[in-house]
Amino acid sequence: MNRLDKFSNEIFSPAIKIKDIIRNWADNYVMPMRRQYDEAWDDDTIVEPALKALMIDLGFQKVFIPAEFGGWGVAESDYLGTFAALFFEEIGRADPGIAIAYAAGFWPLMIIAAKPHINRRLCAEFAPMYTGDKPFFGGVFMTEPQGGSDIENLEILHGRTIKTTAVLDGDEWVINGHKLWPSNSGGVADLIGLVCTTKPGSDDEKDIAFIFVPANTPGVTQGKPYEKTGMSADKNSDVWFEDVRVPSWYRAWGPGTDALYFREVITMAMITTGFCTGAVMDVYNTLYDFCSKKTLNGRPLKEHDAIAAELSEIVTGIEVSRVVLYRMARMLDRPDLYGPRWSAEVGTKARMYKMFICDQVMKDCEKAMEILGTYGADRQWDIEKHWRDLKIIQLWEGGKQLCQMETARHFFDCKTL
Ligand SMILES: Cc1cc2nc3c(=O)[nH]c(=O)nc-3n(C[C@H](O)[C@H](O)[C@H](O)COP(=O)(O)OP(=O)(O)OC[C@H]3O[C@@H](n4cnc5c(N)ncnc54)[C@H](O)[C@@H]3O)c2cc1C
Incomplete structure (x- = not known):
């Protein structure tokens, strides 16, 4: 018996195999490198081989994409939470930094690809990026210079302190603002799930918008990674949005529903x-x-x-x-x-x-x-x-x-x- 399996296992049969696969991957790719990851706070190439092995060679980049879009459909299953817990424990055992780089990668998809709310148009737009043959990273960008907790404190503030704005101009959103700390920033993110407001200062949740922004859109600038105390496999930085234009249908759901999800x-x-x-x-x-x-x-x-x-x-x-x-x-x-x-x-x-x-x-x-x-x-x-x-x-x-x-x-x- 593996010593770690002395702890109780909340395991159902399909997960046992997956757990062993992740454990093997972590032992072979991450354990020997994790001290080096922690030193490489401004270099994301050092984690690339491990992430490629996990996401592309083993296929785990597709895990949360709905089956009809070529993924494994875990986000639409009845075991999303259990699967994620098990998965994250096994990666976190080796290095929480690489674990968050991976997990944050598909985090923005939760709003469009998890049961019971699947936005088929947006899944069709972004799923191919996750089912291709290259590692693809997303991120949810919420935290702002005036305070991250406030933005998450929806029950009291209802988005009132969000300063990043989205203004509708014809059939496009024009976005301006400044975010801090998102996982997979510092130049790593390819797709941003952006939390912003259509009316600064409003405490009507209908004004909170969750908009997808491809990171290579003109006007998006990701700063240099911060030097943190650890978890350097995840990069965090300032990110600026200056007159960034994306199609209006890149908003996840619309007034009220964005805030809910x-x-x-x-x-x-x-x-x-x-x-x-x-x-x-x-x-x-x-x-x-x-x-x-x-x-x-x-x-x-x-x-x-x-x-x-x-x-x-x-x-x-x-x-x-x-x-x-x-x-x-x-x-x-x-x-x-x-x-x-x-x-x-x-x-x-x-x-x-x-x-x-x-x-x-x-x-x-x-x-x-x-x-x-x-x-x-x-x-x-x-x-x-x-x-x-x-x-x-x-x-x-x-x-x-x-x-x-x-x-x-x-x-x-x-x-x-
Ligand atoms: C490794 C890492 C990864 C991260 N990843 C992401 C990410 O993917 N996306 C993202 O958007 N952000 C991310 N963050 C940012 C993180 O979520 C925020 O830093 C966090 O939410 C706290 O926000 P803040 O630092 O702005 O502190 P503040 O919100 O300014 O809080 C400062 C202090 O005040 C306390 N506080 C806050 N509100 C109150 C209150 N009402 N009453 C009393 N005390 C209060 C806080 O607990 C804290 O001690 C990440 C941060 C790290 C370190």
Whole structure:
């Protein structure tokens, strides 16, 4: 038995094979390179062989494209959440940076290719780019200089702070604005799912627009990648839009409906918390070897009471975090039981689960670092790598405070948060 499979598996039969394929790919392509990825914050060529192997050679670029457009149709299936959780854990175990570069690539498609809302015209337009023989990257561009959390804080602000504008001119949108931080920016993105407003300052959600913008459209400028603390396989930068023109039908759905399904786009992103449970399973793997081989007073570290107690708490944290992750996946897969993915309740619960998992894995990772002693800070062991990456995951998607506010709002009917 693989040591990692001691943790419970929320697996259904088609997924078992896929999990093994991803694990193999990650072991062969990503594990040997991940330290180099982290140094290459301004060079995206270093991750290309691994991404090409995953996306083109193994075919995983097609995974979320509807079957009628040549894809595998997972986004229109009843197991999208579970599949994504499993998939993201396996990639995140190796490197959350490459995991988000891959996951963000198809993230904009969630608004047009997920059941029950499939926009056939836009799928026909963009699916061929994902089913071709070259890696193709998308991104959802929401965060702006005045604050990312505000844009995701739809229940209170309803898009009022969005400054990137889209003005209809004949049968084209003319877009102006400035975005920060999107995954796959820094020159990587080929297709942008842009969150903008048709009426700045409005808190009518009908004015929130989700518009597809091919990144090579004149007027789109992606800046140089930021130098982050980790996750350098994902590039993030400033992006400017200056009189960018796209056809009017590139808007995903239209007034009101864009905002509704944008909620789902945000909620679905919470399943990337699978990167955390994957990463912390890799921490467990390293810890297992370390405390089996390292001796103290002639006995392996794990045979000492004080250490064994800590080890048991770490694996309990991992196991329970995974239970929470797969509970989130089930909620996303079963709208008949839990409500639609765009509902405030499902969105809030997804944020709660994210908040819990992020806090827990940070604790588990820190405990592991303490057990490794100074080796915990040594890059050779890749524990500090996961510690850096886990912290980043806690910060994105509105950060911890938005999770807290939405949770308090839902359970305590707060009126002013
Ligand atoms: C690796 C990485 C990948 C990313 N990928 C994407 C992406 O694909 N697309 C994208 O659009 N963005 C992306 N982001 C940006 C990220 O989602 C935002 O940084 C995040 O939402 C927080 O926004 P902000 O940094 O503007 O902070 P702000 O929103 O300015 O928040 C600053 C602080 O205030 C807190 N806060 C916010 N609102 C309130 C409030 N009402 N009350 C109390 N406290 C509050 C926040 O939690 C935070 O601590 C990414 C970021 C990183 C690091």
